[in-house]
Amino acid sequence: MKQMIVHNEHNLMQMALLEEGKAVEFTAERTRERGLLGSFFKGRVVNVLPGMQAAFVDIGQKKNAFLYVDDVLHPHLEKQPKIKPSISELLRPGQEIIVQVLKEPVGSKGARVTTHYSLPGRWLVYMPVAGYVAVSKKIARESDRSRLKALGEQLCRDEEGLIIRTVSAEEQHEAIQTDLDTLRSQWLLIREKADSLPSPSLLHRDQSMIQRVIRDVYAPGSDEVITDSEAQAQVIRTLLEEICPGDEPRVRVHSGTESIFDAYGVQEQLNKDFARKVWLPGGGYIVIDHTEALTVIDVNTGKYTGSGGDSLEETVTETNMQAAVEIARLMRLRDIGGMIIVDFIDMEEAANRHEVAAALEQELRKDRTKAFVLGWTKLGLLELTRKKVREESTLPYVEACSSCHGTGKRYISPLH
Template identity: 70%
Template sequence: MKQMIVQCQPNITQMALLERGKVVEYAAERTGERGLLGSFFKGRVVNVLPGMQAAFVDIGQKKNAFLYIDDVLHPHLDKQPEVKPSITELLHVGQEIIVQVFKEPVGGKGARVTTHYALPGRYIVYMPLAGYVAVSKRIAKESERNRLKIMSEKCRTEKEGMIIRTVSESESLESIDGDLIQLRKQWERIQFKAETCSAPRLLHRDLSIVQRFIRDSYTEGGDEFVIDDEQRAKEAAAYFLEMVYSEIPKIHVYQGNQTVFEAYGVQEQLEKDFKRKVWLGGGGYVVIDHTEALTVIDVNTGKYIGGRNLEETVTATNLQAAAEIARLIRLRDIGGIIIIDFIDMEKEENRSRVLRTLEVEIKKDRTKSVVIGWTRLGLLELTRKKVREESTLFID
């Protein structure tokens, strides 16, 4: 069972997702400072750079957005030209286009934008111009994948595309089609607004943090939803109904003397898990350091001395660290290149066990990660899709 805990304060809303009592996801949103990720803008091209095959687009933010040629070409690979044209053949200065933010502004860089539009719903991600259907790789059963794909093909028009989300497993045609109709109307509203306004202009913003939390994390039949604000609880209930769940959860409105994060042990966990040095249950610890290019995680035995010999002690620490590192990466929303310096092991079978443990645990993360493997120096290398600044713990 998962617990979804939402803490509302006058200047910030924080959410935490707990699995078996451990915090695995955390996000915070300041009042009036909702992020740009997923937002649609009508932008104006202000600079076209053939040497970079890219353009800069004014979307009304402090920094112009960056648009690369791959995000201008047709989203379906089969419909792209064999040789990429020059960006100057596709865009010109002064041109007004609809773009969607798929990477938040980071540091001194503006947002990354695309014309490969995607609107996430409960059961599908709707891609109005993609022209293909894909099924989540987390749906393993081939017969179910085929059923969902055939069913989805019946719903869409030729130019529309869909990604069938994991939660769609065993769902009916009515569920998929209902989601599609709702998202199609949303896209039509975006298009209508774009036709009636001048650039730069915000056309559509993604859901609030609480709504995204429900859409992306809630599973029917057992999840607990706790929130400490009665009005926001009513809004959450309305959103559950809007998403047409067959089983609406009981929303618990917390009214204790402590904060809801304190009452559910969330605050204590977060304060430990966001430190540079994080202790493991067995006495070992990991150290997480960030550079501009990558994140480095170092594993140490610390106080753990429990094995019959050095190899056993080291392997036990590494196995525990692998599971915990996967959780910390997800919790802290660490993106980009990640290098893990596990403690040296002599036996190849132990190295394989550590690698498998990390691979299994990292699959629980919704954000795409790729475990590359061991380098010649004995370091473990992986990458994780980076769409926003790494999460930082808010302390009031």
């Protein structure tokens, strides 16, 4: 069972997703400062840089957006030219173009945008010009995959493409058809706005944070949403009635004097899980450090000495197994993206290293954001990547120290 705990305070909305009482996702959104991810813009090409095979597009934000050549070519690899053309053959300065935000602006970098458009719904993702149908790999039964693939191909028109989502495994034709019709209407409206509005202009913004999470995660019959706002509860009930017709919405309003995050133990969990050092159930701990290029995670035995008969190898492997499970959860909770290096405690046996990597991969399958375990380096470090689409969840709520500027060290002159 999953619980979505939604806390509203002034113009800030925070949401924690709990699985069996444990926080696995956290996100926050200022109601007046919605993110750009997934939004559509009518933009104007400012610069075309053949040397970088990229262009910069004015979408009306502080920084121009970055458009790479691969995001201009046809979305279907089979329909792309064998030899990649120069970006200058595809775009020219001053050209108006519809783009969708693929990655949020981060630091000094503007948003990354694409022309591989996609509109997510409850049961499927609609891609108006992709030209192919795909089925989620998380749908295990081949009979379901074959049925949904055939249904998707039957429903598509012209160059349309679809990705059938995991939650559609047992869904029927009518629900998927309704979802597709809604998304088609959204795309038509985007095209109509693009024809009438000047550039740069916002054409379509993705749903709010809570709407996206409910759309992607909520399972009728078992999951529930708990909020501290009656008005928001009514909005959520209406949304659930639309996406889960026939199911009684499981929505509750927290009315106690205690903060909703305190009442459900969320705040205590976040305080522990967003710390630099996070303790493991058996007494070991992990340390998470961020650099400009990557995130480094170090695993230590700490207080864990194993049970009486355990060898050193068994003790180390058990600590690493606990760490693998916790690292996958923390990556998801803290929305850590980019390159990640994990320094597990050294294991002598290759079978144990394989077991630890397999455990991490298994836990990462629960993550809605794509992550890949690349393997062990010659130095015994485990390499992995996780798609980075926005700044890490901690960044809006932490501030660099004015003395050390976030390094943890302060220069002291030998002259004093």
